[in-house]
Amino acid sequence: MTARAKSSANDSTPLVAPAAKRTAARRIGIHPGAQAGGYGALLQALPYPAALLHRQSDRIDILAENHEFGQFFDEMQGNRHQVERRASRQHDWRERAEAMFQSRRPSDRFEIEFQGQLGTRVYSCSLTWVEGSDGDESLLLLAATDRTSERKAESTLRKELLTDSLTSLPNRIGFVEQIEGLLDELDGDQKKANYAVIALDLVRFSRINESLGAMAGDELIITVARRVKSVLRAGDILARIGGNEFAIFAHVGHGLSEVLQIAERVRKAFESPIRLSSYLISVEVAVGCALAQEADGDAENLLRQAQAAVKRAKRSGALEVYRAHVLREALKRFTLENRLREAIEAGALELAFQPLINLEDGSVKGFEALCRWNDPVLGPVSPTEFIPVAEESGLIVPLGRWALCECTQTMANWDRQHGEQLPITMNVNLSPVQMVRDNVPRAVEEALRYSGIDGKRLTIELTESALISDPDKTRQLLGALQAMDVTVAMDDFGTGFSNLASLQALPIDVLKIDRSFVKDMIGNTDKIALIRAIISLAGALGMKTTAEGIEEKAMAEELRQLGCHYGQGYFFAKPLAPTDAFNYWFKRSQETRI
Numbered sequence: 001m002t003a004r005a006k007s008s009a010n011d012s013t014p015l016v017a018p019a020a021k022r023t024a025a026r027r028i029g030i031h032p033g034a035q036a037g038g039y040g041a042l043l044q045a046l047p048y049p050a051a052l053l054h055r056q057s058d059r060i061d062i063l064a065e066n067h068e069f070g071q072f073f074d075e076m077q078g079n080r081h082q083v084e085r086r087a088s089r090q091h092d093w094r095e096r097a098e099a100m101f102q103s104r105r106p107s108d109r110f111e112i113e114f115q116g117q118l119g120t121r122v123y124s125c126s127l128t129w130v131e132g133s134d135g136d137e138s139l140l141l142l143a144a145t146d147r148t149s150e151r152k153a154e155s156t157l158r159k160e161l162l163t164d165s166l167t168s169l170p171n172r173i174g175f176v177e178q179i180e181g182l183l184d185e186l187d188g189d190q191k192k193a194n195y196a197v198i199a200l201d202l203v204r205f206s207r208i209n210e211s212l213g214a215m216a217g218d219e220l221i222i223t224v225a226r227r228v229k230s231v232l233r234a235g236d237i238l239a240r241i242g243g244n245e246f247a248i249f250a251h252v253g254h255g256l257s258e259v260l261q262i263a264e265r266v267r268k269a270f271e272s273p274i275r276l277s278s279y280l281i282s283v284e285v286a287v288g289c290a291l292a293q294e295a296d297g298d299a300e301n302l303l304r305q306a307q308a309a310v311k312r313a314k315r316s317g318a319l320e321v322y323r324a325h326v327l328r329e330a331l332k333r334f335t336l337e338n339r340l341r342e343a344i345e346a347g348a349l350e351l352a353f354q355p356l357i358n359l360e361d362g363s364v365k366g367f368e369a370l371c372r373w374n375d376p377v378l379g380p381v382s383p384t385e386f387i388p389v390a391e392e393s394g395l396i397v398p399l400g401r402w403a404l405c406e407c408t409q410t411m412a413n414w415d416r417q418h419g420e421q422l423p424i425t426m427n428v429n430l431s432p433v434q435m436v437r438d439n440v441p442r443a444v445e446e447a448l449r450y451s452g453i454d455g456k457r458l459t460i461e462l463t464e465s466a467l468i469s470d471p472d473k474t475r476q477l478l479g480a481l482q483a484m485d486v487t488v489a490m491d492d493f494g495t496g497f498s499n500l501a502s503l504q505a506l507p508i509d510v511l512k513i514d515r516s517f518v519k520d521m522i523g524n525t526d527k528i529a530l531i532r533a534i535i536s537l538a539g540a541l542g543m544k545t546t547a548e549g550i551e552e553k554a555m556a557e558e559l560r561q562l563g564c565h566y567g568q569g570y571f572f573a574k575p576l577a578p579t580d581a582f583n584y585w586f587k588r589s590q591e592t593r594i
């Protein structure tokens with residue numbers, strides 16, 4: 001706040017009474033000749049600075065004041081070096097009084113702040129109307145309450161809230177606030193062009209913490225903070241924004257090339273290992289950055305973008321620069337994951353059933369159960385989109401269990417509806433993630449038991465990646481499935497990297513030839529040669545074959561001639577709702593030709 005004696009628009013008519021008059025008033029507490037009446041005694045009785053103001057000939061006079069007001073006034077006027085703080089605090093009490101006299105508002109409250117002899121002083125002031133002694137003039141009572149110690153306590157607390165206690169660096173909130181403060185001072189173009197947030201993530205920090213203990217972890221964090229700080233320039237801001245995450249806000253006049261220089265300096269700072277008691281620890285730092293251009297000058301956004309980039313840097317091992325789509329992607333995934341969780345909990349997923357056709361006689365061999373999700377907000381979401389999200393989030397376990405139960409239950413319903421067992425099998429997909437995380441044999445056993453379906457009528461479709469990730473576990477699982485008479489099919493065969501030896505060693509019954517081979521096979525001798533090779537390989541290993549993605553009659557015909565046993569694809573039928581699938585089977589069971 002500025003407490004300088006301010007002049008009205010016309011400099012010759014000061015808003016405040018001349019100094020000589022004020023001095024006289026201060027000595028006795030009452031302006032000579034004024035109508036302060038009984039208020040003089042009242043003012044003296046008040047324990048805080050208070051004064052009566054009146055306005056005469058465009059000038060505001062202090063009509064009466066108490067002793068405390070005198071001290072307050074002197075202290076305020078006595079210091080020429082006023083601190084100007086936040087705009088909301090820059091209230092000059094004379095201007096406020098003038099405004100009150102003009103507007104006749106019932107009251108006003110404001111805070112003033114000035115640099116006193118003992119530091120910053122803060123007063124909370126109020127202006128209220130009182131009646132003059134002769135009743136025909138309104139006076140203003142100005143009362144000021146000292147809030148200095150409260151504000152000091154508040155500001156200490158605030159500082160604590162904004163600081164990381166371990167390193168004394170700003171924490172995430174403090175960092176964002178400092179950046180906002182800096183960006184506020186810049187105009188639009190400056191804001192956009194020249195700033196970057198560089199996020200640093202200590203790779204494997206949690207492992208160090210676990211093996212050496214939290215004390216050593218703290219020490220490491222402090223040393224890291226020191227090392228990073230030592231390679232920064234004056235004006236760069238370093239903050240600790242999370243357990244093992246730091247961030248730098250830097251002015252980068254030369255854009256990305258300057259960011260690269262900073263990243264390089266940080267990398268160099270960790271070339272030599274850190275000594276913690278008797279251990280030498282090599283610290284690896286992942287670096288991601290975001291330039292202000294993309295964030296539109298919003299500090300919180302800028303930081304989030306840098307964090308998205310550092311997440312990628314942890315995977316790639318190289319410096320990553322934020323690109324707008326990275327965050328959009330992350331957000332989309334997040335929304336998808338939350339909605340999928342709700343859908344699973346609410347039982348809102350469904351299964352569609354695509355027929356598997358015996359290419360020799362055109363009969364329905366069975367169905368593949370395919371998950372369907374029609375979200376009320378997002379609309380129908382493809383499994384190629386939500387299955388990866390389910391796998392990443394772990395939701396694939398409840399989803400996979402549900403699909404197992406639902407498809408066996410549907411087959412049991414069809415049996416009941418038909419009055420006898422349908423001569424068909426049910427295929428269901430099993431994610432490799434579920435293989436690792438869940439007790440699959442138990443889940444299969446339960447699904448069979450609850451539905452009363454025989455293991456022989458169930459086929460589990462696995463992808464090649466399942467075989468590669470953990471061969472021992474896969475062998476155990478397949479053995480357990482075999483023991484329950486469950487058939488195992490290798491889905492999307494030809495797209496993965498499974499080798500022939502591993503296929504031979506595992507109890508796999510069916511190879512499903514991936515759609516990518518079938519798609520443009522007609523007239524393509526290379527594709528046909530590949531398909532022939534797969535079929536003969538399967539034959540040699542005692543496996544049956546199913547071709548995926550048959551969209552034309554010619555494909556079905558050609559595949560049959562090549563010796564492929566079963567086929568699946570839009571030519572026969574798209575995935576169908578349960579009732580439609582049953583009807584499809586029923587109709588087809590009456591005729592047996594393709």
Ligand code: C2E
Pocket residue numbers: 354369370371372382383384387400403429430431461491492548549550551568569570571575
């Ligand atoms: P998939 O197991 O290979 O299933 C076959 C996919 O090919 C299905 O896609 C099916 O609709 C599609 N398809 C079948 N015939 C044709 C055709 O003639 N032309 C074309 N263009 N496409 C055809 P969908 O239903 O979108 O499923 C995609 C993938 O999502 C599945 O591939 C499977 O890997 C996965 N998936 C679906 N449901 C489940 C589930 O319940 N659990 C797990 N773990 N994965 C599932």
Ligand code: MG
Pocket residue numbers: 368429461491
């Ligand atoms: Mg499949």
Ligand code: MG
Pocket residue numbers: 491492512514548
């Ligand atoms: Mg497939």
